[in-house]
Amino acid sequence: MPTLSDAFGAHPVYLQQKHPDFNSLQELPDSYAWTQRDDVYNPCPSSPNTVLAEENVPVVDLKDPNAPKLIGHACKTWGVFQIINHGIPTTLLDDIERTGNTLFSLPPHQKLKAARSPEGVSGYGVARISSFFQKLMWSEGFTIAGSPLEHFRQLWPQEYTKYCDIVLEYEEEMKKLAGKLMWLMSASLGISKLEDIKWAGPRGEFKGACAALQLNSYPTCPDPDRAMGLAAHTDSTLLTILYQNGISGLQVLREGTGWITVPPLPGGLVINVGDLFHILSNGLYSSVLHRAVVNRTRPRLSVAYLYGPPTSVQISPHPKLVSPSRPPLYRAVTWNEYLGTKAKHFNKALSSVQLCVPISSNTGVQVG
Numbered sequence: 001m002p003t004l005s006d007a008f009g010a011h012p013v014y015l016q017q018k019h020p021d022f023n024s025l026q027e028l029p030d031s032y033a034w035t036q037r038d039d040v041y042n043p044c045p046s047s048p049n050t051v052l053a054e055e056n057v058p059v060v061d062l063k064d065p066n067a068p069k070l071i072g073h074a075c076k077t078w079g080v081f082q083i084i085n086h087g088i089p090t091t092l093l094d095d096i097e098r099t100g101n102t103l104f105s106l107p108p109h110q111k112l113k114a115a116r117s118p119e120g121v122s123g124y125g126v127a128r129i130s131s132f133f134q135k136l137m138w139s140e141g142f143t144i145a146g147s148p149l150e151h152f153r154q155l156w157p158q159e160y161t162k163y164c165d166i167v168l169e170y171e172e173e174m175k176k177l178a179g180k181l182m183w184l185m186s187a188s189l190g191i192s193k194l195e196d197i198k199w200a201g202p203r204g205e206f207k208g209a210c211a212a213l214q215l216n217s218y219p220t221c222p223d224p225d226r227a228m229g230l231a232a233h234t235d236s237t238l239l240t241i242l243y244q245n246g247i248s249g250l251q252v253l254r255e256g257t258g259w260i261t262v263p264p265l266p267g268g269l270v271i272n273v274g275d276l277f278h279i280l281s282n283g284l285y286s287s288v289l290h291r292a293v294v295n296r297t298r299p300r301l302s303v304a305y306l307y308g309p310p311t312s313v314q315i316s317p318h319p320k321l322v323s324p325s326r327p328p329l330y331r332a333v334t335w336n337e338y339l340g341t342k343a344k345h346f347n348k349a350l351s352s353v354q355l356c357v358p359i360s361s362n363t364g365v366q367v368g
């Protein structure tokens with residue numbers, strides 16, 4: 001079976017790998033100064049700025065007996081929600097945060113020893129989506145797909161096993177949580193039997209699921225209003241579980257309203273609906289457009305667990321969500337194929353696999 005690491009072989013991304021030492025800059029270099037024109041994929045250019053939210057991203061307590069219903073409503077109306085009481089130990093969240101902080105605090109030459117290659121997925125570098133923009137983003141990232149061992153050995157020749165263990169434990173816990181969320185989100189669409197999702201396996205544990213871990217660092221910025229931490233995008237995943245340290249920066253686009261900040265909650269995790277779940281739900285749940293902004297005084301760190309199916313499993317609109325009045329809106333794709341599409345078309349990837357668009361929510365369709 002192909003691995004996530006094979007996804008970009010056909011679509012290498014050549015990026016400037018050398019970052020300035022962010023902390024030494026007193027002024028924002030022009031190459032990092034974004035104007036509205038640079039934010040080409042922002043669908044909301046007339047209100048590019050944050051809206052003081054009258055509405056907040058829903059928060060769901062996983063111990064609440066009403067959680068399945070609340071999750072369904074959040075997915076349908078927002079495409080994103082936060083969870084609390086999810087069972088991930090705070091100590092593990094602290095450990096992964098410390099791992100990220102230690103990694104990004106290493107000297108630039110050390111981090112570059114673990115640089116991501118143009119054809120690769122894993123390693124240190126600028127955001128993969130940078131190639132779609134003229135301006136640079138005020139962030140650095142480290143992607144882990146498969147074992148982090150070789151890269152971590154380069155970063156920390158003495159103590160790499162300690163950090164590997166933390167990453168492995170974090171991935172294991174995230175995988176279990178992602179499986180639970182998959183059932184909660186699917187059940188809210190009426191997909192709740194084991195045989196409804198074949199790749200979930202005989203016990204419904206989604207054992208073959210694939211995932212990547214993305215550590216994002218957003219250093220303090222001398223001119224945050226003109227900088228961009230991570231430009232607007234949707235994740236290509238089924239779902240993403242995002243941990244943010246105590247510092248704000250994540251924003252989601254609320255249709256008709258604008259960019260809304262998702263405040264970090266102590267011990268909370270943000271769940272994004274990704275493009276593959278959008279396809280699976282036949283468009284009933286939309287993947288959420290999100291971005292990260294930066295600030296002048298407090299360095300921010302986020303850790304995204306990007307969760308998807310086994311790379312060669314075809315994801316298509318679920319038969320239970322398809323009817324004569326609502327034919328399949330998307331063609332079947334594997335995650336690997338879709339990552340390739342995303343590497344080529346970026347935010348137009350979803351529409352590039354669209355077969356037709358609904359004219360209204362319940363009636364007919366229009367061929368796209």
Ligand SMILES: C=C1C[C@]23C[C@@]1(O)CC[C@H]2[C@@]12CCC[C@@](C)(C(=O)O1)[C@H]2[C@@H]3C(=O)O
Pocket residue numbers: 004121127128129143211212214233234235236237304306339342
């Ligand atoms: C599995 C993956 C999803 C991702 C590409 C990747 O191979 C690993 C990094 C992921 C990430 C994180 C930042 C935003 C994003 C769009 C990107 O450029 O790299 C996502 C990718 C994605 O979801 O498509």
Ligand SMILES: O=C(O)CCC(=O)C(=O)O
Pocket residue numbers: 214216230235242244249250251290291292301302304
């Ligand atoms: O840093 C954040 O809040 C967002 C990160 C993100 O969107 C990603 O890693 O895909």
Ligand SMILES: [Fe+2]
Pocket residue numbers: 233234235290304
């Ligand atoms: Fe994202």
